[in-house]
Amino acid sequence: MTLRVLVLSGQRTARQLKEHTDYDVVFAEENMTIEQVMLADYPLEVDFDDWDGVTALVARAHADQPIDAVVTGVERLVPLAGRLRAELKLGHGVSEAAARACIDKAETHRLLADAGVPVPRNRVVSGTREGAEAADELGLPVVVKPRDASSAAGLAYCASREDVERAVGDILAAGRDSALIEEYVTGPEFGVFATRVGGRTQVVWVVEGEVGPPPTFVKLGGFFPSRLDGARRAELDELADRVLAAVGLDDWVAALQFTLTADGWRAGEINPRVPGGQAVEMIRSTTGYEPSLIATEAALGRHAEPRASKAPAGLYRSIVFEAGGRIDYDAAASGSLSGLESPLPPFVEFDVKPGDAVLPVEHPKGGAFGRIVLAGESLEQLERDYAKIREQLAIRLVDDAAADAAVDRPHTSCC
Numbered sequence: 001m002t003l004r005v006l007v008l009s010g011q012r013t014a015r016q017l018k019e020h021t022d023y024d025v026v027f028a029e030e031n032m033t034i035e036q037v038m039l040a041d042y043p044l045e046v047d048f049d050d051w052d053g054v055t056a057l058v059a060r061a062h063a064d065q066p067i068d069a070v071v072t073g074v075e076r077l078v079p080l081a082g083r084l085r086a087e088l089k090l091g092h093g094v095s096e097a098a099a100r101a102c103i104d105k106a107e108t109h110r111l112l113a114d115a116g117v118p119v120p121r122n123r124v125v126s127g128t129r130e131g132a133e134a135a136d137e138l139g140l141p142v143v144v145k146p147r148d149a150s151s152a153a154g155l156a157y158c159a160s161r162e163d164v165e166r167a168v169g170d171i172l173a174a175g176r177d178s179a180l181i182e183e184y185v186t187g188p189e190f191g192v193f194a195t196r197v198g199g200r201t202q203v204v205w206v207v208e209g210e211v212g213p214p215p216t217f218v219k220l221g222g223f224f225p226s227r228l229d230g231a232r233r234a235e236l237d238e239l240a241d242r243v244l245a246a247v248g249l250d251d252w253v254a255a256l257q258f259t260l261t262a263d264g265w266r267a268g269e270i271n272p273r274v275p276g277g278q279a280v281e282m283i284r285s286t287t288g289y290e291p292s293l294i295a296t297e298a299a300l301g302r303h304a305e306p307r308a309s310k311a312p313a314g315l316y317r318s319i320v321f322e323a324g325g326r327i328d329y330d331a332a333a334s335g336s337l338s339g340l341e342s343p344l345p346p347f348v349e350f351d352v353k354p355g356d357a358v359l360p361v362e363h364p365k366g367g368a369f370g371r372i373v374l375a376g377e378s379l380e381q382l383e384r385d386y387a388k389i390r391e392q393l394a395i396r397l398v399d400d401a402a403a404d405a406a407v408d409r410p411h412t413s414c415c
Helices: 011-020 034-039 051-064 075-087 096-103 105-114 128-138 161-173 230-247 279-287 291-299 331-335 379-393
Strands: 004-008 024-029 042-045 069-071 122-125 142-145 156-158 179-183 189-197 200-211 219-224 252-261 264-271 313-318 325-328 347-350 370-376 396-398
Touching: 004 011, 004 075, 011 024, 011 034, 011 291, 024 034, 024 051, 042 051, 051 075, 069 075, 069 291, 075 096, 096 105, 096 230, 105 122, 105 179, 105 230, 105 264, 122 128, 128 142, 128 161, 128 179, 142 161, 156 161, 161 179, 189 230, 189 279, 189 291, 200 230, 200 279, 230 252, 230 264, 252 291, 279 291, 279 313, 279 370, 313 379, 331 347, 331 379, 370 379
Parallel strands: 004 024, 004 069, 024 042
Antiparallel strands: 122 179, 142 156, 142 179, 189 200, 189 252, 200 219, 219 313, 252 264, 313 370, 325 396, 347 370
């Protein structure tokens, strides 16, 4: 009998399932386009703000023809996937409790600390003065973040009590009832994409990241494979297993963050979804695993099998600047790059047009203004190709430093 998979939002996941599996796809989405309706075997128009309504619609679809798994790559919908799994009495998939434990960063830290996993020291505060006192206790500088944010969203580096009070006040003013004050730790950062099925963790991919200076902590780039030696890599794999076990995440996937400090590993966020941005393409190119299919197979209670990888190495570089000004580059060159050693075409993307204002990487409104992603035989080869790409794109700053008000785009911290 053909398996039937419910996809909560995420057109890419639905397309991957239609192109690479024989599963029937029940696709739940808001304001569905004709393309999305045609993509699904069973389209469901839903309101994701009304979980009771979604549950009722899915229950009717399940009664008509049983659903075997619920998947989503949208973090805010992972708890809903867990709720639906329980409502439909499915044998595999994420639990709502585990999903919420991952999304609530304070609860994540509590569970990890209780399990003996090293995490940055932290405090939950519900007022600005309480935040300043917590920062004094932890030791300035600190990091202030919303409890439910991921990938540096809403994160603030605070070097003074006044900075802390301002950051906590901003979080509370946005409608949240508390904020997380966290010890500021430094060291190389590592991203892990892992799947856990039946209590067994498989680390699919480890990327070593390069992070820019405070206060924005922009992801300057990353490369695969990481430069960890065998012993450190074994430590990281074992730690990833302990982390997922501590929050009760099983039959699901996660993108995890770790920092290798002078005192050893510190576990950071657990994002219960596939990685975002161009990390997906890098994973697929360098490992042969398609993240959406890994997530689906995990929700069905089994590990996925990889296809042939395209290349053993991957390189990611953000387009950032040390100073402000107006950007200029050869927009036509990105489609006609030549002389590269890797046979795989690079991915080049700008968030700004020639003549647009940009700001330094450490500026609060600065960040990444584009990205270049490559895959090839070795990191050395990709570094050479990257240098050729930059030369052919002729990226440079012209005109005087741009005023803050000239940059109206939202800050982008990563891919």
